[in-house]
Every structure is written in structure tokens, then in C-alpha cells.
Amino acid sequence: MPEITTSEPPALDAVDRRLMHALGVNARASFRVIASVLGISEQTAARRYRRLRETGVLRVLLLPAPDPADRGQLVRLEVQPQSVRTIADVLARRPDVSYLRLMNAGAEILFGVRARARSERDFLLLDQLPRTGRVLRTTVYSLLHHFRTPGEAGLGRVSRSAQ
Numbered sequence: 489m490p491e492i493t494t495s496e497p498p499a500l501d502a503v504d505r506r507l508m509h510a511l512g513v514n515a516r517a518s519f520r521v522i523a524s525v526l527g528i529s530e531q532t533a534a535r536r537y538r539r540l541r542e543t544g545v546l547r548v549l550l551l552p553a554p555d556p557a558d559r560g561q562l563v564r565l566e567v568q569p570q571s572v573r574t575i576a577d578v579l580a581r582r583p584d585v586s587y588l589r590l591m592n593a594g595a596e597i598l599f600g601v602r603a604r605a606r607s608e609r610d611f612l613l614l615d616q617l618p619r620t621g622r623v624l625r626t627t628v629y630s631l632l633h634h635f636r637t638p639g640e641a642g643l644g645r646v647s648r649s650a651q
Contacts, residue, residue: 500545503526503528503532503536504536504540504545506526507522507526507533507536507537507540508540508546510522510525510526511537511546515548519533519534519537560586560600560601560602560631561600561601561602561609561613561628561629561630561631562587562598562599562600562628562629562631563598563599563600563601563613563626563627563628563629564591564596564597564598564626564627564628564629565596565597565598565599565617565623565625565626566595566596566623566624566625566626567595567596567597567622567623567624568622568624569594569595571620571622572590572594572595572596572597573594574622575597575620575622575623576588576590576597579597579599582601582612584601584602584603584604584608584609584612585599585600585601586600586601586602587599587600588600600631601613613626613628
């Protein structure tokens with residue numbers, strides 16, 4: 489029987505979201521530990537994890553530690569509406585982008601970037617993005633501290649492709 493593939497990501501249910509959150513809290517936790525915390529079987533945790541990875545909903549990245557003094561930047565792009573999805577998809581695939589959200593009815597992209605080196609970040613912000621010709625305005629905020637609520641996963645630990 490031929491395999492049917494789709495470009496649409498699978499619908500995420502509560503177990504998928506809780507699994508991604510658990511990985512955000514402790515990305516090195518075993519499936520046994522995650523399963524016990526979530527109240528599911530170890531096989532279900534492993535199967536859901538593989539499905540999320542294979543469909544591109546979940547990415548696992550190993551990145552060198554950035555400079556501890558550099559907390560990263562939050563970038564707000566105002567882009568031409570017809571280009572927002574293309575630019576968001578490209579940004580979502582970058583390993584130095586830790587957070588991405590479409591805003592303002594799809595005319596703005598908000599994303600977090602924490603590059604290994606300042607030159608890599610500057611190349612993205614000052615050369616690559618302006619060269620697209622689709623970016624109308626860029627605002628960059630330097631992050632001084634990440635504030636989290638108790639139990640919240642850290643930005644950049646779990647990423648989901650832009651939809």
C-alpha cells in the first residue's frame with residue numbers, strides 16, 4: 489500500500505503539548521521519566537516523540553553555549569504580507585532562532601535570536617534580512633533577563649515550525 493504524506497503538521501493534542509513541555513523542562517529526561525510524569529506509557533511517549541520529530545513539528549538541536557553575557561535579542565519585523573510565511577518558515581528553520589510568532593494579522597514576525605557569535609547575528613539582521621527586499625521595518629530589542637513563570641519551559645528549548 490502506498491504511503492500517503494501531507495505537508496500539514498499533525499494536529500497536536502494535550503499529550504503532544506505536555507510531551508513538548510516536559511522536553512522543554514528537561515530535554516535529557518528518559519522516556520520512562522517523561523511517561524511517569526505525564527501518566528502515559530513509555531511506549532506512548534517514545535512513539536509520540538518520534539512522530540513529532542518525523543513530521544517536523546519538533547526539532548532537537550545541539551548548540552554550543554553562547555556567551556553568557558549575551559542574553560539574545562528579540563526582533564520585530566514588519567514585512568510585506570505576501571512574504572510573511574516564506575520569511576517565517578526560513579527563520580523557523582534557523583538553529584539560532586529560539587522563538588517565532590506571527591503577529592498583527594500576519595504582517596509582522598516576532599522572533600528571538602541568540603547566535604553563537606555577534607558577527608553571525610549581525611549578518612542575519614544587517615545583511616540577510618534587508619537583502620530580501622520584503623522587510624519594511626526592523627526593531628531589535630536586547631534581552632537583559634528572561635522572566636519565566638513557575639513551570640514554564642525556557643525559550644529555545646523546544647521549537648515548533650512556523651505554520
